Amino acid sequence: MRIGVPVETAAAERRVALVPDSVARLVKAGHQVRVQRGAGAGAFHSDAEYQKAGATLVDGAAVFSDVDLVSKVRAPSAQEASALLSGTALVALLQPAANVELFSSLASRNVTAFALELVPRITRAQSMDVLSSQATVAGYKAVLLGAAELPKLLPMLTTAAGTLAPSKVFVIGAGVAGLQAIATARRLGASVSGFDIRAAAGEQVKSLGASFLSSEVVSQSAEDKGGYAKAQAEDERQRTLDTIHKHIVSQDMVITTAQIPNRPAPKLITDEMVAAMRPGSVIVDIAADTGGNTTLTKPGETVRSNGVTVIAPLNLAATEPVHASQMFSKNVETFINHIAREGSLKVDLADEITKAMAITHDGELLRK
Ligand code: NAI
Numbered sequence: 001m002r003i004g005v006p007v008e009t010a011a012a013e014r015r016v017a018l019v020p021d022s023v024a025r026l027v028k029a030g031h032q033v034r035v036q037r038g039a040g041a042g043a044f045h046s047d048a049e050y051q052k053a054g055a056t057l058v059d060g061a062a063v064f065s066d067v068d069l070v071s072k073v074r075a076p077s078a079q080e081a082s083a084l085l086s087g088t089a090l091v092a093l094l095q096p097a098a099n100v101e102l103f104s105s106l107a108s109r110n111v112t113a114f115a116l117e118l119v120p121r122i123t124r125a126q127s128m129d130v131l132s133s134q135a136t137v138a139g140y141k142a143v144l145l146g147a148a149e150l151p152k153l154l155p156m157l158t159t160a161a162g163t164l165a166p167s168k169v170f171v172i173g174a175g176v177a178g179l180q181a182i183a184t185a186r187r188l189g190a191s192v193s194g195f196d197i198r199a200a201a202g203e204q205v206k207s208l209g210a211s212f213l214s215s216e217v218v219s220q221s222a223e224d225k226g227g228y229a230k231a232q233a234e235d236e237r238q239r240t241l242d243t244i245h246k247h248i249v250s251q252d253m254v255i256t257t258a259q260i261p262n263r264p265a266p267k268l269i270t271d272e273m274v275a276a277m278r279p280g281s282v283i284v285d286i287a288a289d290t291g292g293n294t295t296l297t298k299p300g301e302t303v304r305s306n307g308v309t310v311i312a313p314l315n316l317a318a319t320e321p322v323h324a325s326q327m328f329s330k331n332v333e334t335f336i337n338h339i340a341r342e343g344s345l346k347v348d349l350a351d352e353i354t355k356a357m358a359i360t361h362d363g364e365l366l367r368k
Pocket of ligand 1: 174260268
Protein backbone atom coordinates (compact mmCIF):
# COMPACT_ATOMS: atom_id res chain seq x y z
CA MET A 1 0.00 0.00 0.00
CA ARG A 2 1.25 3.52 -0.79
CA ILE A 3 0.89 5.77 2.28
CA GLY A 4 1.16 9.58 2.13
CA VAL A 5 2.27 11.81 5.03
CA PRO A 6 1.53 15.49 4.24
CA VAL A 7 2.76 18.67 5.88
CA GLU A 8 0.13 19.85 8.38
CA THR A 9 -1.23 23.21 7.26
CA ALA A 10 -3.63 24.06 10.13
CA ALA A 11 -2.53 27.06 12.22
CA ALA A 12 -0.16 26.20 15.10
CA GLU A 13 -0.22 22.50 14.23
CA ARG A 14 3.24 21.07 14.82
CA ARG A 15 2.48 17.35 14.99
CA VAL A 16 3.06 14.88 12.19
CA ALA A 17 0.87 11.83 11.60
CA LEU A 18 3.67 9.28 11.18
CA VAL A 19 7.13 9.62 12.74
CA PRO A 20 10.21 7.94 11.20
CA ASP A 21 10.07 4.94 13.58
CA SER A 22 6.55 4.10 12.39
CA VAL A 23 7.55 4.67 8.78
CA ALA A 24 10.41 2.19 9.16
CA ARG A 25 8.04 -0.46 10.52
CA LEU A 26 5.46 0.16 7.79
CA VAL A 27 8.16 -0.06 5.09
CA LYS A 28 9.41 -3.28 6.67
CA ALA A 29 5.88 -4.63 6.47
CA GLY A 30 5.94 -4.04 2.71
CA HIS A 31 4.27 -0.60 2.39
CA GLN A 32 5.65 2.37 0.49
CA VAL A 33 5.61 5.63 2.42
CA ARG A 34 5.69 9.02 0.68
CA VAL A 35 6.47 11.94 2.94
CA GLN A 36 5.94 15.52 1.82
CA ARG A 37 9.19 17.42 2.30
CA GLY A 38 9.18 19.16 5.69
CA ALA A 39 6.25 17.13 7.10
CA GLY A 40 8.13 16.27 10.30
CA ALA A 41 9.80 19.65 10.83
CA GLY A 42 7.37 20.87 13.51
CA ALA A 43 8.08 17.73 15.54
CA PHE A 44 11.82 17.94 14.87
CA HIS A 45 12.01 15.02 12.41
CA SER A 46 14.13 15.88 9.39
CA ASP A 47 13.54 14.75 5.81
CA ALA A 48 16.83 12.81 6.11
CA GLU A 49 15.41 10.78 9.03
CA TYR A 50 12.39 9.84 6.92
CA GLN A 51 14.63 8.82 4.02
CA LYS A 52 16.73 6.73 6.38
CA ALA A 53 13.50 5.05 7.55
CA GLY A 54 12.80 4.06 3.94
CA ALA A 55 10.34 6.80 2.91
CA THR A 56 10.36 8.59 -0.43
CA LEU A 57 10.25 12.39 -0.20
CA VAL A 58 7.68 14.07 -2.45
CA ASP A 59 6.73 17.65 -3.29
CA GLY A 60 3.37 19.33 -3.65
CA ALA A 61 0.08 17.50 -4.14
CA ALA A 62 1.67 14.12 -4.98
CA VAL A 63 1.38 13.21 -1.30
CA PHE A 64 -2.42 13.26 -1.77
CA SER A 65 -2.78 12.06 -5.35
CA ASP A 66 -0.16 9.37 -5.77
CA VAL A 67 -1.03 7.18 -2.75
CA ASP A 68 -3.67 4.68 -1.54
CA LEU A 69 -3.96 6.14 1.96
CA VAL A 70 -3.28 9.61 3.34
CA SER A 71 -2.45 9.81 7.01
CA LYS A 72 -2.87 13.29 8.49
CA VAL A 73 -3.21 14.82 11.95
CA ARG A 74 -5.88 17.41 11.13
CA ALA A 75 -8.66 17.44 8.54
CA PRO A 76 -7.52 18.44 5.04
CA SER A 77 -8.32 21.88 3.67
CA ALA A 78 -10.75 21.99 0.75
CA GLN A 79 -7.79 22.34 -1.60
CA GLU A 80 -5.97 19.35 -0.08
CA ALA A 81 -9.15 17.26 -0.16
CA SER A 82 -9.62 18.08 -3.84
CA ALA A 83 -6.27 16.44 -4.59
CA LEU A 84 -7.47 13.07 -3.21
CA LEU A 85 -8.34 10.64 -6.00
CA SER A 86 -11.19 8.13 -6.16
CA GLY A 87 -10.43 5.02 -4.09
CA THR A 88 -8.00 6.76 -1.71
CA ALA A 89 -8.44 6.43 2.05
CA LEU A 90 -7.96 9.31 4.47
CA VAL A 91 -7.13 8.81 8.16
CA ALA A 92 -7.12 11.92 10.38
CA LEU A 93 -8.82 13.84 13.17
CA LEU A 94 -11.74 14.85 10.97
CA GLN A 95 -14.09 16.47 13.53
CA PRO A 96 -17.05 14.35 12.45
CA ALA A 97 -19.68 16.75 13.83
CA ALA A 98 -18.20 19.90 12.28
CA ASN A 99 -17.09 18.94 8.78
CA VAL A 100 -20.33 18.02 7.02
CA GLU A 101 -19.37 19.73 3.75
CA LEU A 102 -16.00 18.00 3.64
CA PHE A 103 -17.64 14.59 4.01
CA SER A 104 -20.17 15.06 1.24
CA SER A 105 -17.36 16.16 -1.04
CA LEU A 106 -15.22 13.14 -0.05
CA ALA A 107 -18.15 10.77 -0.54
CA SER A 108 -18.97 12.19 -3.95
CA ARG A 109 -15.36 11.65 -4.98
CA ASN A 110 -15.29 8.09 -3.60
CA VAL A 111 -12.71 8.75 -0.88
CA THR A 112 -12.96 6.52 2.22
CA ALA A 113 -12.64 8.78 5.28
CA PHE A 114 -11.79 7.43 8.74
CA ALA A 115 -12.18 9.79 11.69
CA LEU A 116 -9.70 9.01 14.45
CA GLU A 117 -12.06 10.59 17.00
CA LEU A 118 -14.48 7.72 16.45
CA VAL A 119 -12.24 4.90 17.62
CA PRO A 120 -14.43 2.73 19.85
CA ARG A 121 -13.40 2.65 23.52
CA ILE A 122 -12.79 -1.09 23.57
CA THR A 123 -9.69 -2.95 24.70
CA ARG A 124 -8.86 -4.13 21.16
CA ALA A 125 -8.74 -0.52 19.91
CA GLN A 126 -6.83 0.99 22.83
CA SER A 127 -3.55 1.22 20.91
CA MET A 128 -5.33 3.18 18.12
CA ASP A 129 -6.90 5.66 20.52
CA VAL A 130 -5.64 9.07 19.48
CA LEU A 131 -8.08 10.86 21.79
CA SER A 132 -6.50 9.17 24.79
CA SER A 133 -2.90 9.66 23.73
CA GLN A 134 -3.39 13.34 22.95
CA ALA A 135 -5.48 13.94 26.09
CA THR A 136 -2.58 12.55 28.10
CA VAL A 137 -0.34 15.27 26.69
CA ALA A 138 -2.99 17.96 27.27
CA GLY A 139 -3.55 16.96 30.91
CA TYR A 140 0.17 17.10 31.63
CA LYS A 141 0.71 20.43 29.86
CA ALA A 142 -2.29 22.06 31.55
CA VAL A 143 -0.63 21.71 34.94
CA LEU A 144 2.63 23.20 33.68
CA LEU A 145 0.77 26.19 32.20
CA GLY A 146 -1.10 26.70 35.46
CA ALA A 147 2.07 26.32 37.53
CA ALA A 148 3.85 28.93 35.41
CA GLU A 149 0.99 31.41 35.95
CA LEU A 150 0.46 30.69 39.66
CA PRO A 151 2.15 33.23 41.96
CA LYS A 152 3.01 30.39 44.36
CA LEU A 153 5.03 27.18 44.35
CA LEU A 154 3.20 23.87 44.18
CA PRO A 155 5.08 21.67 46.68
CA MET A 156 5.35 21.91 50.41
CA LEU A 157 8.85 23.12 51.24
CA THR A 158 10.52 23.19 54.60
CA THR A 159 13.30 25.73 54.37
CA ALA A 160 15.50 27.79 56.66
CA ALA A 161 13.25 30.70 55.73
CA GLY A 162 10.18 28.92 56.95
CA THR A 163 7.70 26.31 55.70
CA LEU A 164 5.68 26.79 52.54
CA ALA A 165 2.29 25.11 52.48
CA PRO A 166 1.56 23.04 49.34
CA SER A 167 -0.70 24.66 46.77
CA LYS A 168 -4.15 23.16 46.32
CA VAL A 169 -4.98 21.89 42.84
CA PHE A 170 -8.52 20.84 41.93
CA VAL A 171 -9.17 18.86 38.73
CA ILE A 172 -12.70 18.78 37.34
CA GLY A 173 -13.37 15.87 34.98
CA ALA A 174 -11.32 12.76 35.72
CA GLY A 175 -11.09 11.14 32.27
CA VAL A 176 -7.81 10.61 30.48
CA ALA A 177 -6.67 14.27 30.56
CA GLY A 178 -7.93 14.86 34.11
CA LEU A 179 -6.18 11.80 35.52
CA GLN A 180 -2.93 12.85 33.85
CA ALA A 181 -3.37 16.36 35.28
CA ILE A 182 -3.87 14.87 38.74
CA ALA A 183 -0.77 12.68 38.39
CA THR A 184 1.31 15.63 37.16
CA ALA A 185 0.16 17.97 39.93
CA ARG A 186 0.91 15.25 42.47
CA ARG A 187 4.41 14.78 41.05
CA LEU A 188 4.97 18.51 41.47
CA GLY A 189 4.00 18.19 45.11
CA ALA A 190 0.59 19.88 45.17
CA SER A 191 -2.26 18.83 47.40
CA VAL A 192 -4.70 17.52 44.78
CA SER A 193 -8.43 16.82 44.64
CA GLY A 194 -10.56 15.63 41.74
CA PHE A 195 -14.21 15.52 40.75
CA ASP A 196 -16.24 13.71 38.12
CA ILE A 197 -19.88 12.72 37.81
CA ARG A 198 -18.95 9.15 36.81
CA ALA A 199 -18.70 6.96 39.91
CA ALA A 200 -15.94 4.85 38.30
CA ALA A 201 -13.66 7.90 38.32
CA GLY A 202 -13.60 8.02 42.15
CA GLU A 203 -11.30 5.02 42.61
CA GLN A 204 -9.05 6.16 39.77
CA VAL A 205 -8.62 9.60 41.35
CA LYS A 206 -7.87 8.09 44.75
CA SER A 207 -5.40 5.59 43.27
CA LEU A 208 -3.30 8.58 42.17
CA GLY A 209 -3.10 9.86 45.74
CA ALA A 210 -5.67 12.65 45.30
CA SER A 211 -8.90 13.06 47.20
CA PHE A 212 -12.22 12.65 45.38
CA LEU A 213 -14.90 15.21 46.01
CA SER A 214 -17.94 13.26 47.03
CA SER A 215 -21.34 14.40 45.89
CA GLU A 216 -24.76 12.84 45.44
CA VAL A 217 -24.60 13.66 41.71
CA VAL A 218 -21.79 11.12 41.28
CA SER A 219 -23.38 7.92 39.99
CA GLN A 220 -22.96 4.81 37.87
CA SER A 221 -25.73 6.02 35.60
CA ALA A 222 -23.83 9.22 34.72
CA GLU A 223 -21.87 7.05 32.26
CA ASP A 224 -23.05 5.77 28.87
CA LYS A 225 -22.19 2.39 27.32
CA GLY A 226 -19.03 3.81 25.74
CA GLY A 227 -17.70 5.00 29.13
CA TYR A 228 -18.42 8.68 28.34
CA ALA A 229 -20.36 11.01 30.61
CA LYS A 230 -23.98 11.79 29.74
CA ALA A 231 -25.34 15.32 29.82
CA GLN A 232 -26.91 16.09 33.21
CA ALA A 233 -30.52 17.08 33.82
CA GLU A 234 -30.95 20.66 35.11
CA ASP A 235 -31.43 19.67 38.79
CA GLU A 236 -28.34 17.43 38.72
CA ARG A 237 -26.35 20.19 37.02
CA GLN A 238 -27.35 22.61 39.75
CA ARG A 239 -26.22 20.18 42.45
CA THR A 240 -22.93 19.68 40.60
CA LEU A 241 -22.40 23.45 40.56
CA ASP A 242 -23.13 23.67 44.29
CA THR A 243 -20.58 20.94 45.01
CA ILE A 244 -17.93 22.65 42.91
CA HIS A 245 -18.73 26.11 44.33
CA LYS A 246 -18.15 25.01 47.94
CA HIS A 247 -14.80 23.46 47.11
CA ILE A 248 -13.37 25.92 44.62
CA VAL A 249 -13.17 28.87 47.02
CA SER A 250 -10.21 27.28 48.84
CA GLN A 251 -8.25 26.23 45.72
CA ASP A 252 -5.15 27.78 44.16
CA MET A 253 -5.31 26.11 40.77
CA VAL A 254 -8.26 24.52 38.98
CA ILE A 255 -7.86 22.39 35.86
CA THR A 256 -11.11 21.79 34.00
CA THR A 257 -11.41 18.95 31.49
CA ALA A 258 -15.14 18.04 31.48
CA GLN A 259 -16.58 17.01 28.12
CA ILE A 260 -19.78 15.43 26.84
CA PRO A 261 -19.42 13.78 23.41
CA ASN A 262 -20.93 15.80 20.51
CA ARG A 263 -22.01 18.67 22.75
CA PRO A 264 -20.52 21.91 23.95
CA ALA A 265 -18.53 21.44 27.16
CA PRO A 266 -20.71 21.80 30.29
CA LYS A 267 -20.36 25.14 32.10
CA LEU A 268 -19.26 24.13 35.60
CA ILE A 269 -17.61 27.30 36.91
CA THR A 270 -19.70 30.46 36.89
CA ASP A 271 -18.67 34.12 37.10
CA GLU A 272 -19.96 34.09 40.67
CA MET A 273 -17.67 31.19 41.62
CA VAL A 274 -14.67 32.91 40.05
CA ALA A 275 -15.49 36.04 42.02
CA ALA A 276 -15.47 33.94 45.21
CA MET A 277 -12.04 32.43 44.49
CA ARG A 278 -8.86 33.69 46.10
CA PRO A 279 -7.05 36.43 44.15
CA GLY A 280 -3.97 34.92 42.48
CA SER A 281 -5.78 31.65 41.75
CA VAL A 282 -5.51 30.20 38.28
CA ILE A 283 -7.97 28.20 36.19
CA VAL A 284 -6.70 26.25 33.19
CA ASP A 285 -9.67 25.29 31.04
CA ILE A 286 -8.63 22.58 28.61
CA ALA A 287 -12.22 22.01 27.52
CA ALA A 288 -11.80 25.31 25.64
CA ASP A 289 -11.75 23.50 22.27
CA THR A 290 -15.45 22.74 22.77
CA GLY A 291 -16.38 26.06 24.40
CA GLY A 292 -14.92 25.62 27.86
CA ASN A 293 -16.08 24.73 31.37
CA THR A 294 -16.20 28.26 32.76
CA THR A 295 -18.53 31.09 31.86
CA LEU A 296 -15.48 33.39 31.58
CA THR A 297 -13.56 31.19 29.17
CA LYS A 298 -12.47 32.80 25.92
CA PRO A 299 -11.07 29.94 23.84
CA GLY A 300 -7.44 30.61 22.96
CA GLU A 301 -7.18 33.62 25.29
CA THR A 302 -6.30 34.43 28.89
CA VAL A 303 -8.85 36.37 30.91
CA ARG A 304 -8.28 38.02 34.29
CA SER A 305 -11.18 38.69 36.61
CA ASN A 306 -10.99 39.82 40.27
CA GLY A 307 -7.38 38.66 40.43
CA VAL A 308 -8.21 35.19 39.07
CA THR A 309 -6.58 34.15 35.78
CA VAL A 310 -8.52 31.92 33.37
CA ILE A 311 -6.27 30.33 30.74
CA ALA A 312 -8.07 28.60 27.86
CA PRO A 313 -5.49 26.96 25.62
CA LEU A 314 -6.49 25.35 22.33
CA ASN A 315 -5.03 22.18 20.83
CA LEU A 316 -2.63 21.70 23.71
CA ALA A 317 -1.24 18.43 22.37
CA ALA A 318 0.34 20.32 19.45
CA THR A 319 2.46 22.31 21.93
CA GLU A 320 4.38 19.14 22.81
CA PRO A 321 4.81 17.91 19.23
CA VAL A 322 7.58 15.38 19.83
CA HIS A 323 5.80 13.06 22.24
CA ALA A 324 2.34 13.91 20.93
CA SER A 325 3.45 12.87 17.42
CA GLN A 326 5.19 9.77 18.74
CA MET A 327 1.98 8.52 20.33
CA PHE A 328 -0.28 9.75 17.50
CA SER A 329 1.93 7.93 15.02
CA LYS A 330 1.81 4.66 16.97
CA ASN A 331 -2.00 4.95 17.10
CA VAL A 332 -2.22 5.57 13.33
CA GLU A 333 0.28 2.84 12.52
CA THR A 334 -1.82 0.34 14.49
CA PHE A 335 -4.95 1.46 12.66
CA ILE A 336 -3.22 1.17 9.26
CA ASN A 337 -2.13 -2.36 10.14
CA HIS A 338 -5.73 -3.06 11.10
CA ILE A 339 -7.17 -2.01 7.75
CA ALA A 340 -4.33 -3.23 5.51
CA ARG A 341 -4.72 -6.89 4.80
CA GLU A 342 -2.13 -8.69 2.68
CA GLY A 343 -0.55 -5.41 1.72
CA SER A 344 -3.60 -3.60 0.39
CA LEU A 345 -6.47 -1.61 1.82
CA LYS A 346 -9.47 -3.76 2.83
CA VAL A 347 -12.40 -1.84 4.22
CA ASP A 348 -14.39 -4.43 6.16
CA LEU A 349 -17.48 -2.65 7.43
CA ALA A 350 -18.44 -5.75 9.40
CA ASP A 351 -15.45 -5.08 11.66
CA GLU A 352 -16.42 -3.14 14.80
CA ILE A 353 -13.47 -0.74 14.69
CA THR A 354 -13.52 -0.05 10.94
CA LYS A 355 -17.27 0.44 10.98
CA ALA A 356 -17.15 2.87 13.90
CA MET A 357 -14.49 5.06 12.30
CA ALA A 358 -15.58 5.10 8.63
CA ILE A 359 -17.53 8.21 7.66
CA THR A 360 -17.52 7.80 3.89
CA HIS A 361 -16.99 4.71 1.74
CA ASP A 362 -17.90 3.55 -1.76
CA GLY A 363 -19.30 6.95 -2.64
CA GLU A 364 -21.65 6.97 0.35
CA LEU A 365 -21.94 9.03 3.49
CA LEU A 366 -22.18 6.39 6.24
CA ARG A 367 -23.18 8.83 9.01
CA LYS A 368 -25.77 11.53 8.78
P1 NAI B 1 -14.01 13.10 27.96
O1 NAI B 1 -12.85 13.84 27.40
O2 NAI B 1 -15.20 12.86 27.12
O3 NAI B 1 -14.49 13.88 29.28
C1 NAI B 1 -13.59 14.18 30.33
C2 NAI B 1 -14.21 13.86 31.65
O4 NAI B 1 -15.22 14.84 31.96
C3 NAI B 1 -14.91 12.50 31.74
O5 NAI B 1 -14.31 11.74 32.75
C4 NAI B 1 -16.34 12.88 32.08
O6 NAI B 1 -16.96 11.93 32.92
C5 NAI B 1 -16.18 14.21 32.76
N1 NAI B 1 -17.39 15.01 32.87
C6 NAI B 1 -18.36 15.23 31.96
N2 NAI B 1 -19.32 16.04 32.46
C7 NAI B 1 -18.95 16.36 33.72
C8 NAI B 1 -19.51 17.17 34.75
N3 NAI B 1 -20.68 17.77 34.58
N4 NAI B 1 -18.85 17.26 35.92
C9 NAI B 1 -17.67 16.63 36.11
N5 NAI B 1 -17.07 15.86 35.17
C10 NAI B 1 -17.71 15.72 33.99
O7 NAI B 1 -13.56 11.71 28.59
P2 NAI B 1 -12.34 10.78 28.26
O8 NAI B 1 -11.15 11.25 28.95
O9 NAI B 1 -12.26 10.62 26.80
O10 NAI B 1 -12.81 9.42 28.93
C11 NAI B 1 -14.14 8.96 28.93
C12 NAI B 1 -14.20 7.56 29.45
O11 NAI B 1 -13.65 6.64 28.53
C13 NAI B 1 -13.45 7.30 30.74
O12 NAI B 1 -14.26 6.41 31.48
C14 NAI B 1 -12.21 6.61 30.32
O13 NAI B 1 -11.67 5.81 31.35
C15 NAI B 1 -12.77 5.77 29.20
N6 NAI B 1 -11.75 5.33 28.26
C16 NAI B 1 -11.76 4.03 27.85
C17 NAI B 1 -10.83 3.58 26.94
C18 NAI B 1 -10.84 2.17 26.50
O14 NAI B 1 -11.48 1.35 27.10
N7 NAI B 1 -10.18 1.85 25.40
C19 NAI B 1 -9.83 4.50 26.38
C20 NAI B 1 -9.93 5.85 26.87
C21 NAI B 1 -10.88 6.24 27.77
